[in-house]
Amino acid sequence: MARRVAFVNNKGGVGKSTTTVRLAEGLAKEGKRVLVVDMDPQGNASSMLGWFYDSERPQPTISQAIKADTEGAARSVVQPIGWEAPYAERIALAPAILTLENRMAEAGVDGAWRRLDTALEGVDDSFDYTLLDCPPSVFHLTQLALAAAHDVVIVTEADIYAVEAAERMRDFVTVRARRNLANPTLELRGVVINALTTTAVQAEQRDSIRRIFGDLVWDPTIKHRTTLAEAGTDALPLTSPRAAEPRASYELLTATFLVGRHAAQAMLAPGTPGAIV
Incomplete structure (x- = not known):
């Protein structure tokens, strides 16, 4: 089975999908096989990876696999991405589309929170990692992902509301999810600070995040860059010369993911585009 990692926050717009997609890209560049499971009905991770729903020839999505509630149901859903790299x-x-929201209405069905784990049974055995992009909530769709995951990564911006939401998610994962979702070994693996700007307020919030989460905070911090947003909107990998800085940052973040925070810090020489701040 692949190591399954859920990317979460209780607030939207903090860069969960971007982090999921760019870590998938970084891992693939390192020779790892990666399955991205889009658990957000907005489908942002799906579109960033160059996948688009064709209503004339409907493709299967993760929604159908969850609804089926049978072992390995996600096998018929897994598809190649649209990048040329x-x-x-x-x-x-x-992939996901808006119909994934229909699964929310089934939250009260006995054992419903285990359906994603059941759908993935045997499906991701040939992958090194399964990355689960979660919606900005602690409700049923996120709980499906947490019940199936081994690890959790919180993605946040240096913003007071995002930080408060990250704390709520930490508490949900470490107390309620482990107990109520029968996943006692679920581990909070790291915290990613995303879209950092040069303002004093953001610097204060960044330092606050480091105080709150300590060694869980991964390096490097991802800086706000227009080229990164453009690549996501255009469904492109970070291969263009203009994307050199965010590409370097995510390569270093991938190193943190693979080898741990402190080992990755040693790789960050002064002047590196993704240098720690």
């Missing part, structure tokens, strides 16, 4: 063949996608 030498490593793109190592990334696969279980």
